[in-house]
Amino acid sequence: xxxxxxxxxxxxxxxxxxxxxxxxxxxxxxxxxxxxxxxxxxxxxxxxxxxxxxxxxxxxxxxxxxxxxxxxxxxxxxxxxxxxxxxxxxxxxxxxxxxxxxxxxxxxxxxxxxxxxxxxxxxxxxxxxxxxxxxxxxxxxxxxxxxxxxxxxxxxxxxxxxxxxxxxxxxxxxxxxxxxxxxxxxxxxxxxxxxxxxxxxxxxxxxxxxxxxxxxxxxxxxxxxxxxxxxxxxxxxxxxxxxxxxxxxxxxxxxxxxxxxxxxxxxxxxxxxxxxxxxxxxxxxxxxxxxxxxxx
Amino acid sequence: xxxxxxxxxxxxxxxxxxxxxxxxxxxxxxxxxxxxxxxxxxxxxxxxxxxxxxxxxxxxxxxxxxxxxxxxxxxxxxxxxxxxxxxxxxxxxxxxxxxxxxxxxxxxxxxxxxxxxxxxxxxxxxxxxxxxxxxxxxxxxxxxxxxxxxxxxxxxxxxxxxxxxxxxxx
Numbered sequence: 398x399x400x401x402x403x404x405x406x407x408x409x410x411x412x413x414x415x416x417x418x419x420x421x422x423x424x425x426x427x428x429x430x431x432x433x434x435x436x437x438x439x440x441x442x443x444x445x446x447x448x449x450x451x452x453x454x455x456x457x458x459x460x461x462x463x464x465x466x467x468x469x470x471x472x473x474x475x476x477x478x479x480x481x482x483x484x485x486x487x488x489x490x491x492x493x494x495x496x497x498x499x500x501x502x503x504x505x506x507x508x509x510x511x512x513x514x515x516x517x518x519x520x521x522x523x524x525x526x527x528x529x530x531x532x533x534x535x536x537x538x539x540x541x542x543x544x545x546x547x548x549x550x551x552x553x554x555x556x557x558x559x560x561x562x563x564x565x566x567x568x569x570x571x572x573x574x575x576x577x578x579x580x581x582x583x584x585x586x587x588x589x590x591x592x593x594x595x596x597x598x599x600x601x602x603x604x605x606x607x608x609x610x611x612x613x614x615x616x617x618x619x620x621x622x623x624x625x626x627x628x629x630x631x632x633x634x635x636x637x638x639x640x641x642x643x644x645x646x647x648x649x650x651x652x653x654x655x656x657x658x659x660x661x662x663x664x665x666x667x668x669x670x671x672x673x674x675x676x677x678x679x680x681x682x683x684x685x686x687x688x689x690x691x692x693x
Numbered sequence: 694x695x696x697x698x699x700x701x702x703x704x705x706x707x708x709x710x711x712x713x714x715x716x717x718x719x720x721x722x723x724x725x726x727x728x729x730x731x732x733x734x735x736x737x738x739x740x741x742x743x744x745x746x747x748x749x750x751x752x753x754x755x756x757x758x759x760x761x762x763x764x765x766x767x768x769x770x771x772x773x774x775x776x777x778x779x780x781x782x783x784x785x786x787x788x789x790x791x792x793x794x795x796x797x798x799x800x801x802x803x804x805x806x807x808x809x810x811x812x813x814x815x816x817x818x819x820x821x822x823x824x825x826x827x828x829x830x831x832x833x834x835x836x837x838x839x840x841x842x843x844x845x846x847x848x849x850x851x852x853x854x855x856x857x858x859x860x861x862x863x
Contacts, residue, residue, distance in 0.1 A: 420832060420845040422767055426783060430772040453770040456780055456834055457843050460773050583776040605838075636777045636836070647766045649781040672721040677772045677781065 428453045429527050430460060431654050431678035433534065436619060436685035443509040444682065446470065448488060450496040450527065453677060462496025465527040472510070474517045482517055486510050515684075523654070523680040534654040534680035539620035541576060541683065542569050545597070547616060547690040552601060559603040562690060566618060570595025575626035577683070579617040580604070587621070587630045608692040616690065620683040628652055628679055652679035694741050701734040724785040730764040732786065737761045754799045762790035768834055771843065778836045778843065790832060796823040817858040825853035 432449040448468060451460040473483035486508045489501035500508035515538050525532040543566065550561040568574060568590040578586040580602055590598075608614070621629065631650045656674045704727065707720025723729070741757040767788040768780030799819035807813050822828075827849040836843050 414850065415846050415848050416827065417844045418829075418832070418847045420767060422769070426769045428770065428772070428781075430774070432774050434775055451773070453772045453781070456768045456771045460771070579775075585775075585777070632774060632777055632779055635781075636779045647768075647780070647782050649783075650779060672725055678774055 422456055425455055426453070429463070429525070429530075429532065429676040429678075431523075431525060431532070431534070431652075431676060431680060433523055433654075433678065433680035435682045436617070437512060437515065437538075437682060438687075439512055439515070439684055441512060444512055444515075446486060446488065446500055446510060448498045448523065448525075448680070450498065450525070462494060463527065464490055464494060464496060465498070465525050466529075467524070467526045468498045469524045470510070471522045471524065472514065472519045473522075474519050482514075482519075484510070484514065521680075521682050525654075530656055530658045532654050532676050533657045534652070536625070536653060536681050537622055539575070539622045539625065539681065539683045540569070541618050541620035541686055542566055542574070543686040544616065544618050544688045547688050549690060549692060550601065552603075554603050558607055559605055560608055560692065562602050562604070562614070562616070563599060564602060564616065564618075565597065565599045567597045568593050568595055575621040575623055577619040577621045577626070577629050578602070579615075579619060581614050581616065585629060585633050587626050587633065589626060610693055612692045613689050614692065615687060617685050617687045619685050621681070624653060625679065625681045625683070649677075651675055652677065654678055654680055695739070697735075697738040699735060699738065701731040702728045703731045704728045727784075729784065730786045732764055734764050734786075735760045750803055750805065752801045752803070754801070755796065757794070757796045759792065759794040762792045762829070764788070765790050765832065767832070780834045790829045793828045795821070795826055795828065797821045798823055811863055813862040815860050817856075817860065819856050819858070821854040821856065822851055823853065827852065 430451045430453050432451070435444060435446055435448075437444050450463050450465055450468075452463045454460050468488040469485060470488065471483070471485040473480050475481070487501045487504055488498035488508070489503065491497045491499055500510070502508075519538055521536050521538065523532075523534045523536075545565040545567060546563075548563040548565070550563050552561040553559045562580075564578070573594070574590045576588050576590075578588070580586065582604070584602075584604065586602060588600075628650065631648075635647065635650050654676050656671070656676060659671060659674075705723040706726040707722035737759065738761070739757075739759040743755045744752065745754075746752040764786035765788050766782045766786060769783040771778055771780045773779070797819065799817055802816040802818070804814065804816075807815075827847060829847045830850050831848045833846045833848065834843065835846060
Protein backbone atom coordinates (compact mmCIF):
# COMPACT_ATOMS: atom_id res chain seq x y z
CA UNK A 398 0.00 0.00 0.00
CA UNK A 399 2.84 2.35 0.96
CA UNK A 400 4.51 1.62 -2.36
CA UNK A 401 1.30 2.35 -4.18
CA UNK A 402 0.87 5.77 -2.55
CA UNK A 403 4.49 6.59 -3.33
CA UNK A 404 4.00 5.55 -6.95
CA UNK A 405 0.92 7.76 -7.24
CA UNK A 406 2.74 10.74 -5.78
CA UNK A 407 5.62 10.33 -8.22
CA UNK A 408 3.18 10.01 -11.08
CA UNK A 409 1.41 13.24 -10.14
CA UNK A 410 4.61 15.19 -9.55
CA UNK A 411 5.78 14.25 -13.01
CA UNK A 412 2.78 15.85 -14.66
CA UNK A 413 3.97 19.47 -14.56
CA UNK A 414 1.70 22.22 -15.75
CA UNK A 415 3.96 23.57 -18.45
CA UNK A 416 5.95 22.04 -21.24
CA UNK A 417 7.49 23.12 -24.51
CA UNK A 418 5.63 21.97 -27.60
CA UNK A 419 6.06 22.19 -31.33
CA UNK A 420 3.56 24.52 -32.93
CA UNK A 421 3.12 24.86 -36.64
CA UNK A 422 2.89 28.60 -37.34
CA UNK A 423 1.67 28.59 -40.87
CA UNK A 424 0.26 32.06 -41.33
CA UNK A 425 3.09 34.53 -41.79
CA UNK A 426 3.26 38.25 -42.38
CA UNK A 427 6.44 40.20 -43.04
CA UNK A 428 6.47 43.80 -41.96
CA UNK A 429 9.04 46.55 -41.71
CA UNK A 430 10.41 46.97 -38.18
CA UNK A 431 11.90 50.30 -37.17
CA UNK A 432 13.95 50.39 -33.98
CA UNK A 433 14.31 54.13 -33.64
CA UNK A 434 14.79 54.79 -29.94
CA UNK A 435 17.44 57.50 -29.81
CA UNK A 436 18.97 58.04 -26.38
CA UNK A 437 20.38 61.50 -25.90
CA UNK A 438 23.18 62.35 -23.50
CA UNK A 439 22.65 66.09 -23.14
CA UNK A 440 26.32 66.65 -22.27
CA UNK A 441 27.45 65.39 -25.66
CA UNK A 442 27.62 67.77 -28.58
CA UNK A 443 25.58 65.68 -31.01
CA UNK A 444 22.51 63.48 -30.79
CA UNK A 445 23.62 59.85 -31.31
CA UNK A 446 21.16 59.15 -34.12
CA UNK A 447 20.91 55.48 -35.03
CA UNK A 448 17.88 53.84 -36.62
CA UNK A 449 17.74 50.09 -37.17
CA UNK A 450 15.59 48.63 -39.92
CA UNK A 451 14.70 44.98 -40.20
CA UNK A 452 11.97 42.71 -41.46
CA UNK A 453 9.78 40.82 -39.03
CA UNK A 454 10.14 37.05 -39.13
CA UNK A 455 8.49 33.82 -38.12
CA UNK A 456 8.30 33.67 -34.33
CA UNK A 457 11.06 31.06 -34.14
CA UNK A 458 13.49 32.80 -36.53
CA UNK A 459 15.64 35.92 -36.34
CA UNK A 460 14.68 39.28 -37.85
CA UNK A 461 16.64 40.07 -40.98
CA UNK A 462 18.19 43.55 -41.45
CA UNK A 463 16.85 45.42 -44.45
CA UNK A 464 18.00 48.42 -46.45
CA UNK A 465 15.82 51.39 -47.30
CA UNK A 466 15.88 53.73 -50.28
CA UNK A 467 16.13 56.72 -47.97
CA UNK A 468 15.97 57.60 -44.28
CA UNK A 469 15.60 61.22 -43.25
CA UNK A 470 14.97 62.92 -39.94
CA UNK A 471 13.40 66.38 -40.04
CA UNK A 472 12.86 68.61 -37.05
CA UNK A 473 10.89 71.79 -36.78
CA UNK A 474 9.51 74.20 -34.24
CA UNK A 475 6.04 75.50 -35.00
CA UNK A 476 4.50 78.54 -33.37
CA UNK A 477 1.02 79.76 -34.35
CA UNK A 478 1.08 77.47 -37.39
CA UNK A 479 4.29 79.03 -38.61
CA UNK A 480 7.52 77.12 -38.81
CA UNK A 481 10.04 79.24 -36.94
CA UNK A 482 12.93 76.80 -36.94
CA UNK A 483 13.74 73.70 -38.94
CA UNK A 484 16.50 71.37 -39.94
CA UNK A 485 17.05 67.90 -41.28
CA UNK A 486 19.47 65.02 -41.26
CA UNK A 487 19.96 62.51 -44.03
CA UNK A 488 20.92 59.07 -42.79
CA UNK A 489 23.03 56.48 -44.53
CA UNK A 490 23.61 52.81 -43.88
CA UNK A 491 26.78 52.07 -41.89
CA UNK A 492 27.54 49.05 -44.09
CA UNK A 493 25.49 47.75 -47.02
CA UNK A 494 22.85 45.33 -45.76
CA UNK A 495 23.37 46.15 -42.09
CA UNK A 496 20.06 47.99 -41.78
CA UNK A 497 21.71 50.44 -39.36
CA UNK A 498 21.32 54.07 -40.34
CA UNK A 499 23.39 56.95 -38.95
CA UNK A 500 23.86 60.55 -40.16
CA UNK A 501 25.50 60.35 -43.60
CA UNK A 502 29.25 61.07 -43.15
CA UNK A 503 29.73 61.51 -46.92
CA UNK A 504 27.12 64.24 -47.31
CA UNK A 505 28.26 67.65 -48.50
CA UNK A 506 27.32 69.18 -45.17
CA UNK A 507 27.38 67.89 -41.61
CA UNK A 508 24.25 65.74 -41.10
CA UNK A 509 24.65 65.29 -37.37
CA UNK A 510 22.05 66.97 -35.15
CA UNK A 511 23.52 69.09 -32.34
CA UNK A 512 21.99 68.56 -28.90
CA UNK A 513 21.63 72.32 -28.57
CA UNK A 514 18.49 72.20 -30.77
CA UNK A 515 16.73 70.31 -27.98
CA UNK A 516 16.33 73.56 -26.06
CA UNK A 517 13.61 74.37 -28.56
CA UNK A 518 10.13 72.89 -28.59
CA UNK A 519 10.76 70.58 -31.52
CA UNK A 520 8.78 67.92 -33.34
CA UNK A 521 10.98 65.31 -34.98
CA UNK A 522 9.77 63.47 -38.07
CA UNK A 523 11.30 60.30 -39.39
CA UNK A 524 10.76 59.51 -43.06
CA UNK A 525 11.64 56.06 -44.33
CA UNK A 526 11.24 55.05 -47.95
CA UNK A 527 11.41 51.28 -48.10
CA UNK A 528 10.46 49.08 -51.06
CA UNK A 529 8.43 51.89 -52.60
CA UNK A 530 6.43 52.51 -49.44
CA UNK A 531 6.77 55.73 -47.47
CA UNK A 532 6.69 55.61 -43.68
CA UNK A 533 6.43 58.53 -41.31
CA UNK A 534 6.73 58.91 -37.54
CA UNK A 535 6.51 62.05 -35.46
CA UNK A 536 7.71 62.54 -31.94
CA UNK A 537 8.56 65.31 -29.52
CA UNK A 538 11.74 65.21 -27.47
CA UNK A 539 11.20 63.80 -23.97
CA UNK A 540 13.49 64.84 -21.15
CA UNK A 541 14.40 62.81 -18.10
CA UNK A 542 15.83 63.39 -14.63
CA UNK A 543 19.06 61.94 -13.26
CA UNK A 544 19.12 58.91 -10.98
CA UNK A 545 20.11 60.06 -7.49
CA UNK A 546 21.42 56.74 -6.33
CA UNK A 547 21.47 53.01 -6.91
CA UNK A 548 21.80 50.64 -4.00
CA UNK A 549 21.84 46.89 -3.71
CA UNK A 550 19.62 45.39 -1.05
CA UNK A 551 19.00 41.83 0.08
CA UNK A 552 15.22 41.69 -0.16
CA UNK A 553 13.56 38.95 -2.15
CA UNK A 554 10.18 38.27 -3.65
CA UNK A 555 9.32 34.60 -3.87
CA UNK A 556 12.13 32.11 -4.18
CA UNK A 557 14.95 34.10 -2.61
CA UNK A 558 16.97 33.86 -5.80
CA UNK A 559 16.47 37.47 -6.78
CA UNK A 560 18.76 40.48 -6.75
CA UNK A 561 17.23 43.66 -5.41
CA UNK A 562 18.34 47.06 -6.65
CA UNK A 563 16.90 50.17 -5.04
CA UNK A 564 16.58 53.11 -7.42
CA UNK A 565 16.21 56.65 -6.13
CA UNK A 566 15.40 59.68 -8.27
CA UNK A 567 13.73 63.07 -7.97
CA UNK A 568 10.79 63.76 -10.25
CA UNK A 569 10.66 66.94 -12.30
CA UNK A 570 8.00 69.12 -10.58
CA UNK A 571 7.47 71.29 -13.67
CA UNK A 572 5.55 68.77 -15.77
CA UNK A 573 3.76 65.43 -15.87
CA UNK A 574 6.49 62.95 -16.57
CA UNK A 575 6.67 59.45 -17.94
CA UNK A 576 9.82 57.44 -17.47
CA UNK A 577 11.26 54.29 -18.94
CA UNK A 578 13.89 52.39 -16.98
CA UNK A 579 16.35 50.20 -18.81
CA UNK A 580 17.69 47.67 -16.32
CA UNK A 581 20.03 45.94 -18.77
CA UNK A 582 19.56 42.29 -19.85
CA UNK A 583 16.44 43.28 -21.80
CA UNK A 584 14.59 44.23 -18.60
CA UNK A 585 12.49 47.37 -18.78
CA UNK A 586 10.05 49.15 -16.52
CA UNK A 587 7.77 52.13 -17.13
CA UNK A 588 6.44 54.54 -14.56
CA UNK A 589 4.62 57.86 -14.44
CA UNK A 590 4.77 60.58 -11.79
CA UNK A 591 1.05 60.75 -11.02
CA UNK A 592 1.64 59.74 -7.39
CA UNK A 593 5.02 61.36 -6.79
CA UNK A 594 4.85 64.63 -8.68
CA UNK A 595 8.01 66.61 -7.90
CA UNK A 596 9.05 64.31 -5.08
CA UNK A 597 11.94 62.01 -4.37
CA UNK A 598 10.85 58.53 -5.37
CA UNK A 599 12.49 55.27 -4.37
CA UNK A 600 11.56 51.80 -5.55
CA UNK A 601 13.01 48.31 -5.73
CA UNK A 602 13.60 46.35 -8.87
CA UNK A 603 14.14 42.61 -8.64
CA UNK A 604 16.25 40.66 -11.13
CA UNK A 605 15.13 37.08 -11.31
CA UNK A 606 18.70 35.87 -10.89
CA UNK A 607 21.79 36.14 -8.73
CA UNK A 608 24.82 37.85 -10.19
CA UNK A 609 28.46 37.00 -9.68
CA UNK A 610 30.21 39.46 -7.36
CA UNK A 611 31.83 42.39 -9.19
CA UNK A 612 29.26 42.22 -12.02
CA UNK A 613 28.54 45.72 -13.24
CA UNK A 614 24.95 46.50 -14.22
CA UNK A 615 24.09 49.60 -16.25
CA UNK A 616 20.78 51.15 -15.35
CA UNK A 617 19.28 54.03 -17.30
CA UNK A 618 16.37 56.34 -16.81
CA UNK A 619 14.84 57.56 -20.07
CA UNK A 620 12.29 60.23 -20.70
CA UNK A 621 9.09 59.36 -22.52
CA UNK A 622 5.91 61.03 -23.68
CA UNK A 623 2.57 59.40 -22.95
CA UNK A 624 2.32 57.47 -26.21
CA UNK A 625 5.83 56.04 -25.87
CA UNK A 626 5.07 55.14 -22.25
CA UNK A 627 1.94 53.27 -23.37
CA UNK A 628 3.84 51.59 -26.17
CA UNK A 629 6.60 50.33 -23.90
CA UNK A 630 4.09 49.25 -21.27
CA UNK A 631 2.31 47.05 -23.83
CA UNK A 632 5.57 45.85 -25.34
CA UNK A 633 6.89 44.72 -21.96
CA UNK A 634 3.63 42.90 -21.33
CA UNK A 635 3.49 41.21 -24.72
CA UNK A 636 7.11 40.12 -24.62
CA UNK A 637 6.76 38.94 -21.02
CA UNK A 638 7.55 35.46 -19.91
CA UNK A 639 4.19 34.41 -18.68
CA UNK A 640 0.94 36.27 -18.40
CA UNK A 641 -0.88 33.52 -16.55
CA UNK A 642 -3.74 31.30 -17.65
CA UNK A 643 -6.17 34.20 -17.40
CA UNK A 644 -4.31 36.63 -19.62
CA UNK A 645 -6.08 39.24 -21.70
CA UNK A 646 -6.14 38.51 -25.42
CA UNK A 647 -2.83 38.91 -27.15
CA UNK A 648 -2.59 41.68 -29.66
CA UNK A 649 -0.27 43.43 -32.06
CA UNK A 650 1.48 46.36 -30.46
CA UNK A 651 1.73 49.15 -32.99
CA UNK A 652 4.04 52.07 -32.59
CA UNK A 653 3.99 55.62 -33.89
CA UNK A 654 5.23 54.79 -37.37
CA UNK A 655 2.66 54.86 -40.14
CA UNK A 656 2.56 53.85 -43.75
CA UNK A 657 1.56 57.08 -45.45
CA UNK A 658 2.06 55.96 -49.04
CA UNK A 659 -1.59 56.10 -50.03
CA UNK A 660 -2.78 58.81 -47.70
CA UNK A 661 -3.81 62.11 -49.22
CA UNK A 662 -3.80 64.03 -45.95
CA UNK A 663 -0.85 63.22 -43.70
CA UNK A 664 -2.15 65.50 -40.98
CA UNK A 665 -4.59 62.73 -40.11
CA UNK A 666 -2.17 59.88 -40.43
CA UNK A 667 -3.46 57.17 -38.16
CA UNK A 668 -4.21 54.32 -40.52
CA UNK A 669 -7.92 53.78 -40.00
CA UNK A 670 -8.46 54.04 -43.72
CA UNK A 671 -6.09 51.14 -44.25
CA UNK A 672 -5.97 49.38 -40.90
CA UNK A 673 -4.05 46.39 -42.18
CA UNK A 674 -1.17 48.42 -43.61
CA UNK A 675 1.33 49.24 -40.92
CA UNK A 676 4.96 48.80 -39.93
CA UNK A 677 6.18 47.86 -36.46
CA UNK A 678 8.50 49.61 -34.05
CA UNK A 679 8.79 53.10 -32.65
CA UNK A 680 10.62 56.36 -33.23
CA UNK A 681 11.45 58.38 -30.12
CA UNK A 682 14.11 60.86 -29.11
CA UNK A 683 14.57 60.76 -25.37
CA UNK A 684 17.03 61.93 -22.79
CA UNK A 685 18.98 59.26 -20.98
CA UNK A 686 20.80 59.31 -17.66
CA UNK A 687 23.00 56.30 -17.14
CA UNK A 688 24.21 54.94 -13.84
CA UNK A 689 25.93 51.73 -12.99
CA UNK A 690 26.22 49.60 -9.93
CA UNK A 691 28.69 46.88 -9.04
CA UNK A 692 27.16 43.85 -7.38
CA UNK A 693 28.84 42.58 -4.25
CA UNK B 694 -24.02 9.51 -25.71
CA UNK B 695 -24.34 13.19 -26.40
CA UNK B 696 -23.18 15.18 -29.36
CA UNK B 697 -23.37 18.91 -29.99
CA UNK B 698 -22.43 20.66 -33.17
CA UNK B 699 -22.15 24.38 -32.55
CA UNK B 700 -20.64 27.61 -33.65
CA UNK B 701 -20.24 30.75 -31.59
CA UNK B 702 -19.15 34.07 -33.02
CA UNK B 703 -18.97 37.63 -31.89
CA UNK B 704 -18.42 41.01 -33.43
CA UNK B 705 -16.92 44.16 -31.93
CA UNK B 706 -17.16 47.08 -34.32
CA UNK B 707 -15.37 50.35 -33.59
CA UNK B 708 -17.22 52.83 -31.40
CA UNK B 709 -18.45 56.23 -32.40
CA UNK B 710 -16.25 58.92 -30.88
CA UNK B 711 -17.43 60.53 -27.67
CA UNK B 712 -14.76 63.16 -27.48
CA UNK B 713 -12.58 64.83 -30.03
CA UNK B 714 -9.06 63.59 -29.47
CA UNK B 715 -7.62 65.53 -32.36
CA UNK B 716 -6.88 62.27 -34.12
CA UNK B 717 -9.14 60.09 -36.18
CA UNK B 718 -12.82 59.98 -35.32
CA UNK B 719 -13.10 56.32 -36.16
CA UNK B 720 -12.02 53.06 -34.58
CA UNK B 721 -11.38 49.94 -36.57
CA UNK B 722 -12.84 47.61 -33.93
CA UNK B 723 -11.58 44.15 -33.10
CA UNK B 724 -10.82 42.06 -36.16
CA UNK B 725 -11.61 45.15 -38.28
CA UNK B 726 -15.22 44.93 -37.12
CA UNK B 727 -15.75 41.50 -38.71
CA UNK B 728 -17.30 38.45 -37.02
CA UNK B 729 -14.85 36.13 -35.30
CA UNK B 730 -15.03 32.99 -33.18
CA UNK B 731 -15.60 33.52 -29.48
CA UNK B 732 -13.03 32.00 -27.11
CA UNK B 733 -15.60 29.32 -26.17
CA UNK B 734 -16.46 28.14 -29.66
CA UNK B 735 -16.43 24.32 -29.79
CA UNK B 736 -17.40 22.86 -33.13
CA UNK B 737 -17.76 19.27 -31.93
CA UNK B 738 -18.58 18.29 -28.39
CA UNK B 739 -19.01 14.56 -27.84
CA UNK B 740 -19.45 12.73 -24.58
CA UNK B 741 -19.88 9.02 -24.15
CA UNK B 742 -20.95 7.52 -20.87
CA UNK B 743 -20.97 3.87 -19.90
CA UNK B 744 -22.12 2.17 -16.75
CA UNK B 745 -21.97 -1.53 -15.85
CA UNK B 746 -23.19 -3.25 -12.69
CA UNK B 747 -21.10 -6.37 -12.31
CA UNK B 748 -22.88 -7.55 -9.20
CA UNK B 749 -24.41 -6.04 -6.08
CA UNK B 750 -20.95 -5.25 -4.79
CA UNK B 751 -19.17 -3.77 -7.80
CA UNK B 752 -20.24 -1.33 -10.48
CA UNK B 753 -18.12 0.36 -13.09
CA UNK B 754 -18.46 3.71 -14.87
CA UNK B 755 -16.53 5.32 -17.62
CA UNK B 756 -16.84 8.41 -19.70
CA UNK B 757 -15.07 9.80 -22.71
CA UNK B 758 -15.09 13.47 -23.68
CA UNK B 759 -13.98 14.98 -26.92
CA UNK B 760 -14.13 18.69 -27.74
CA UNK B 761 -12.71 20.65 -30.62
CA UNK B 762 -9.83 22.82 -29.39
CA UNK B 763 -10.87 26.31 -28.40
CA UNK B 764 -10.01 29.31 -30.57
CA UNK B 765 -6.81 31.11 -29.72
CA UNK B 766 -4.15 33.33 -31.24
CA UNK B 767 -0.75 32.22 -32.41
CA UNK B 768 1.77 34.84 -33.47
CA UNK B 769 2.01 35.51 -37.19
CA UNK B 770 5.49 36.89 -36.63
CA UNK B 771 7.83 38.58 -34.23
CA UNK B 772 9.92 41.70 -34.07
CA UNK B 773 12.75 42.98 -31.96
CA UNK B 774 12.82 46.36 -30.27
CA UNK B 775 15.66 47.43 -27.98
CA UNK B 776 16.49 43.84 -27.13
CA UNK B 777 12.88 42.83 -26.47
CA UNK B 778 11.40 40.01 -28.52
CA UNK B 779 7.78 40.77 -29.23
CA UNK B 780 5.35 38.42 -30.97
CA UNK B 781 2.61 39.99 -33.02
CA UNK B 782 -0.71 38.57 -34.09
CA UNK B 783 -3.04 38.48 -37.06
CA UNK B 784 -6.81 38.36 -37.07
CA UNK B 785 -8.49 37.44 -33.79
CA UNK B 786 -9.02 33.79 -32.78
CA UNK B 787 -7.94 32.32 -36.11
CA UNK B 788 -6.08 29.37 -34.61
CA UNK B 789 -7.23 26.59 -32.34
CA UNK B 790 -5.71 24.85 -29.38
CA UNK B 791 -5.14 21.10 -29.84
CA UNK B 792 -8.35 19.07 -29.46
CA UNK B 793 -9.43 18.24 -25.94
CA UNK B 794 -10.19 14.67 -24.99
CA UNK B 795 -9.90 12.37 -22.02
CA UNK B 796 -11.27 9.17 -20.51
CA UNK B 797 -12.25 8.82 -16.88
CA UNK B 798 -12.98 5.50 -15.20
CA UNK B 799 -14.42 4.65 -11.85
CA UNK B 800 -15.20 1.52 -9.86
CA UNK B 801 -17.74 1.71 -7.07
CA UNK B 802 -17.59 -0.75 -4.21
CA UNK B 803 -20.79 -1.14 -2.15
CA UNK B 804 -19.95 -3.26 0.88
CA UNK B 805 -22.32 -6.10 1.76
CA UNK B 806 -22.68 -4.98 5.34
CA UNK B 807 -24.81 -2.06 4.13
CA UNK B 808 -27.83 -4.36 4.12
CA UNK B 809 -30.16 -3.61 6.92
CA UNK B 810 -28.30 -0.75 8.56
CA UNK B 811 -28.90 3.01 8.44
CA UNK B 812 -25.29 3.87 7.62
CA UNK B 813 -25.09 3.42 3.84
CA UNK B 814 -21.56 3.70 2.50
CA UNK B 815 -19.64 3.15 -0.71
CA UNK B 816 -16.09 3.39 -1.94
CA UNK B 817 -15.32 4.93 -5.31
CA UNK B 818 -11.95 4.29 -6.94
CA UNK B 819 -11.52 6.54 -9.93
CA UNK B 820 -8.96 7.73 -12.41
CA UNK B 821 -9.44 11.06 -14.14
CA UNK B 822 -7.73 11.50 -17.50
CA UNK B 823 -6.74 7.84 -17.75
CA UNK B 824 -4.15 8.22 -20.52
CA UNK B 825 -2.79 11.44 -18.96
CA UNK B 826 -3.35 13.56 -22.00
CA UNK B 827 -1.81 17.01 -21.69
CA UNK B 828 -4.90 18.96 -22.72
CA UNK B 829 -3.81 22.52 -23.34
CA UNK B 830 -5.47 25.27 -21.32
CA UNK B 831 -3.38 27.80 -23.20
CA UNK B 832 -0.32 28.06 -25.41
CA UNK B 833 2.04 30.95 -24.71
CA UNK B 834 4.96 32.15 -26.72
CA UNK B 835 8.11 33.45 -25.10
CA UNK B 836 11.83 33.70 -25.26
CA UNK B 837 13.69 31.19 -23.15
CA UNK B 838 15.86 33.23 -20.77
CA UNK B 839 18.57 30.55 -20.63
CA UNK B 840 18.93 29.50 -24.25
CA UNK B 841 17.72 32.71 -25.89
CA UNK B 842 15.57 30.64 -28.26
CA UNK B 843 11.91 31.30 -28.76
CA UNK B 844 9.52 28.58 -27.73
CA UNK B 845 5.87 27.72 -27.40
CA UNK B 846 4.76 26.76 -23.90
CA UNK B 847 1.71 24.62 -23.32
CA UNK B 848 -0.06 25.01 -19.98
CA UNK B 849 -2.14 21.99 -19.04
CA UNK B 850 -3.90 21.85 -15.72
CA UNK B 851 -4.27 18.15 -14.91
CA UNK B 852 -2.61 15.02 -16.13
CA UNK B 853 -3.75 11.72 -14.73
CA UNK B 854 -5.50 12.09 -11.34
CA UNK B 855 -6.29 8.94 -9.37
CA UNK B 856 -8.73 9.36 -6.51
CA UNK B 857 -10.37 7.36 -3.77
CA UNK B 858 -13.68 8.59 -2.43
CA UNK B 859 -15.73 7.42 0.50
CA UNK B 860 -19.43 8.32 0.31
CA UNK B 861 -21.90 7.75 3.09
CA UNK B 862 -25.56 8.32 3.82
CA UNK B 863 -27.33 8.14 7.17
